[in-house]
Amino acid sequence: MKARQFCVFGNPIKQSRSPWIHQQFANQLGINLEYQASLAPINGFEQTLKTFIANGGAGANVTAPFKEEAWRLSDHLSDIARDSGAVNTLSVNGDRLLGDNTDGYGLITDLYRHGATLKNANVLLLGAGGAARGVIPALIKEQLASLTIANRTASKAHDLKQHFSDFSIQSCGFDELTDTGYDLIINATSAGLAAQKPDVPATIINPNTFCYDMVYQAMPTGFMQWCQACGALQCTDGLGMLVGQAAKSFSIWFGQMPEIEPVIQQLRELLQTGK
Numbered sequence: 001m002k003a004r005q006f007c008v009f010g011n012p013i014k015q016s017r018s019p020w021i022h023q024q025f026a027n028q029l030g031i032n033l034e035y036q037a038s039l040a041p042i043n044g045f046e047q048t049l050k051t052f053i054a055n056g057g058a059g060a061n062v063t064a065p066f067k068e069e070a071w072r073l074s075d076h077l078s079d080i081a082r083d084s085g086a087v088n089t090l091s092v093n094g095d096r097l098l099g100d101n102t103d104g105y106g107l108i109t110d111l112y113r114h115g116a117t118l119k120n121a122n123v124l125l126l127g128a129g130g131a132a133r134g135v136i137p138a139l140i141k142e143q144l145a146s147l148t149i150a151n152r153t154a155s156k157a158h159d160l161k162q163h164f165s166d167f168s169i170q171s172c173g174f175d176e177l178t179d180t181g182y183d184l185i186i187n188a189t190s191a192g193l194a195a196q197k198p199d200v201p202a203t204i205i206n207p208n209t210f211c212y213d214m215v216y217q218a219m220p221t222g223f224m225q226w227c228q229a230c231g232a233l234q235c236t237d238g239l240g241m242l243v244g245q246a247a248k249s250f251s252i253w254f255g256q257m258p259e260i261e262p263v264i265q266q267l268r269e270l271l272q273t274g275k
């Protein structure tokens with residue numbers, strides 16, 4: 001049988017591990033799949049997607065900077081995608097495009113995998129772009145004590161709070177962060193991509209603060225190193241989130257949930273050996 005065609009769209013995309021991850025899932029479950037990475041032009045995502053579908057594409061992942069556009073292009077949205085305003089998983093169903101967002105699932109399962117506590121936690125989310133927006137609906141469901149969105153540009157944090165106005169969220173600029181010792185801090189800024197770290201005060205961290213960086217690399221990220229230097233004992237990167245969101249996308253397309261753990265281990269080894 002001809003393999004079903006899948007793709008991840010982004011710009012840039014060269015760094016994407018999604019084709020490799022989905023191939024591991026397909027191998028686990030004996031599924032025949034073709035999954036490629038596609039660089040869509042910044043102003044050409046819609047056209048690139050349409051060409052992919054016209055050529056028989058069955059589904060796609062979408063990464064920065066196209067998640068909001070994928071949301072607009074979806075004919076039908078899952079509840080979580082509708083709330084987040086961002087889509088990272090598209091499924092072609094006849095002539096309809098179904099949009100979902102599995103980033104929140106990836107984040108929450110990875111936090112639990114690392115032993116973080118979410119119930120009654122005071123949570124600080126750094127960043128107010130697509131990455132932050134995508135995980136807020138899933139975070140809100142976790143019975144947190146509080147959720148604060150802090151962003152370098154305070155107005156964008158306030159806009160995001162407004163978007164989720166049904167929920168009790170606080171928003172502020174980095175320089176207004178006066179609370180100390182959050183239970184959980186999630187870095188959803190793209191500062192790390194430019195080898196920078198968000199300019200936030202060290203007082204937000206105490207030894208029990210669980211620090212999570214949504215990006216990942218072979219070595220601890222700059223944000224993780226800074227959190228450790230501020231005394232945080234538990235810091236982790238977003239590699240497990242990446243594999244978790246991919247697994248959920250895979251289950252949407254194939255109706256079977258692959259095993260996440262072995263793929264996380266293998267990917268960590270690949271990174272550490274520079275592959």
Ligand code: ATR
Pocket residue numbers: 064065126127128129130131132151152153156188189190191194196197198199
């Ligand atoms: P993404 O889809 O990855 O979230 P985005 O929508 O461009 O990308 O958002 C990038 C986020 O990272 C924003 O919150 C941005 O802050 P501003 O709104 O102030 O631009 C944040 N960010 C990027 N570089 C940063 C840096 N060096 N320090 C702090 N925040 C940074």
